[in-house]
Amino acid sequence: MADERILVVDDDPSLLTLLQMRLRSMGFVVSSCGTGEDALSLAQEEPFDFAILDLRLPDLDGLELMDELHQHQSNLPVLILTAHGCIPNAVQAMKKGAYGYLTKPFDDKELQESIDKALTPKRMSQEIHRLQTLMNELYGMENIVARSPEMQAVLQQVSRVAKTDTTVCISGETGTGKEVIARVIHCNSLRASKPFIPVNCAAIPEPLFESELFGHMKGSFTGAHQNKRGLIQSADKGTLFLDEIGEMPLALQSKLLRAIQNREISPVGGQVSVKVDVRILAATNRDLEQAVREGHFREDLYYRIHVVPLWLPPLRQRREDIPSLAQFFLKRSVQQHGKTVKGFAPEAMQRLIAHSWPGNVRELENMIERAVVMSAHDLLTAEFLPVSTQESSTPGSLQPLTEAKEAFEREYLKGLLQATQGNISRAAQIAGRYRADFYKLLKKYGLHPSDRQVSPSSHV
Ligand SMILES: Nc1ncnc2c1ncn2[C@@H]1O[C@H](COP(=O)(O)OP(=O)(O)OP(=O)(O)O)[C@@H](O)[C@H]1O
Numbered sequence: 001m002a003d004e005r006i007l008v009v010d011d012d013p014s015l016l017t018l019l020q021m022r023l024r025s026m027g028f029v030v031s032s033c034g035t036g037e038d039a040l041s042l043a044q045e046e047p048f049d050f051a052i053l054d055l056r057l058p059d060l061d062g063l064e065l066m067d068e069l070h071q072h073q074s075n076l077p078v079l080i081l082t083a084h085g086c087i088p089n090a091v092q093a094m095k096k097g098a099y100g101y102l103t104k105p106f107d108d109k110e111l112q113e114s115i116d117k118a119l120t121p122k123r124m125s126q127e128i129h130r131l132q133t134l135m136n137e138l139y140g141m142e143n144i145v146a147r148s149p150e151m152q153a154v155l156q157q158v159s160r161v162a163k164t165d166t167t168v169c170i171s172g173e174t175g176t177g178k179e180v181i182a183r184v185i186h187c188n189s190l191r192a193s194k195p196f197i198p199v200n201c202a203a204i205p206e207p208l209f210e211s212e213l214f215g216h217m218k219g220s221f222t223g224a225h226q227n228k229r230g231l232i233q234s235a236d237k238g239t240l241f242l243d244e245i246g247e248m249p250l251a252l253q254s255k256l257l258r259a260i261q262n263r264e265i266s267p268v269g270g271q272v273s274v275k276v277d278v279r280i281l282a283a284t285n286r287d288l289e290q291a292v293r294e295g296h297f298r299e300d301l302y303y304r305i306h307v308v309p310l311w312l313p314p315l316r317q318r319r320e321d322i323p324s325l326a327q328f329f330l331k332r333s334v335q336q337h338g339k340t341v342k343g344f345a346p347e348a349m350q351r352l353i354a355h356s357w358p359g360n361v362r363e364l365e366n367m368i369e370r371a372v373v374m375s376a377h378d379l380l381t382a383e384f385l386p387v388s389t390q391e392s393s394t395p396g397s398l399q400p401l402t403e404a405k406e407a408f409e410r411e412y413l414k415g416l417l418q419a420t421q422g423n424i425s426r427a428a429q430i431a432g433r434y435r436a437d438f439y440k441l442l443k444k445y446g447l448h449p450s451d452r453q454v455s456p457s458s459h460v
């Protein structure tokens, strides 16, 4: 919103001064003059964001001036000032392309509202552009910590596929950075200035899935009060990130496959299909091949999304990344929380490197943020950092209530996954939670339905 420029043209010097004062106090940069000719030469010098023109000027009339200005800058919003009672003039102004009109005398509120309304689309697109640039900087390759040869290899693959429209399926345990990599691919692709739409297939309740993804037409089911665009359509020209794709209901998998193959979707209750141009990135922490064998995942969809498979190794298999990641998160947390922590005590770093990190990078990130917040010293000492996974969950050990509760909850969830063979819906039912809430709980502990096959010792 900085430095929006307004042109004001009126031959009444006192009104001109008044308008100038008002607009400057609203934060605008104002250029003003009393004739059409002067206005045109001002407009030649630099484009304006908005113009306020009196209908009657000594040389041109306001509408002619508007025409001339539009010849140079067709999208310039123009507000015409008319005398009291001149409704026909106002109507004519609107017909000829004025954004709006104000009848003299007008108050500050009316003036401000008209300008704000006219400038909203431009401000919004500037904001979107700003956020997009921010995201592109955040997910530039240089912001991804990748010291280990394993992650270097991943980044090499990423740079190879980023510029293409290839479908990529990113797999890896929870918290290994699958979403980060998906965003990096998007931000380094030719679609970087278009939307990146993440869809967490595990978090959308099953009955809503189809309409969320494909959209729906008004009246197609109870509660469909309006037409709704689906997430696939929102990703048009950009990237659709299907996170936890292994959790997608079977019935929808075939609809998705059709959408990917035909590049068109049909909204629920709609008669016609809509063309879409999206690049698909998918992620999973489930063994999809096994899901195919067990009949939970369609084989044809599996092959369709596995054009380029990318696997992110768990943190315990790339311990070289731990020190750089730890420093990266420390620096960020220090900035966020205004602390003075400068680094790690040697035994603290040793402990970080030795830990098994079942929750991978996310666990490390959370652990460091907590340690930074708790620490009163310049160096982070080992007291705020993890003891080994087994120790921390030993029942009856001397630990604060919150930690003991968390340790219990983690074990309980693991047991539940074991008992239900990783069936989230059943496990959620037994736990008395909604599926989406249950899923969040698993995420909190870095657990995944497939964890039933992973014995705790394999973490070390
Ligand atoms: N290489 C990395 N450099 C910097 N930060 C990272 C890196 N990898 C992961 N992170 C951070 O770790 C956290 C977890 O990453 P992300 O959400 O991408 O994991 P995920 O594999 O999608 O997890 P889940 O399976 O639970 O959804 C994020 O906050 C992310 O910013």
Ligand SMILES: [Mg+2]
Pocket: 178, 179, 243, 283
């Ligand atoms: Mg994720």
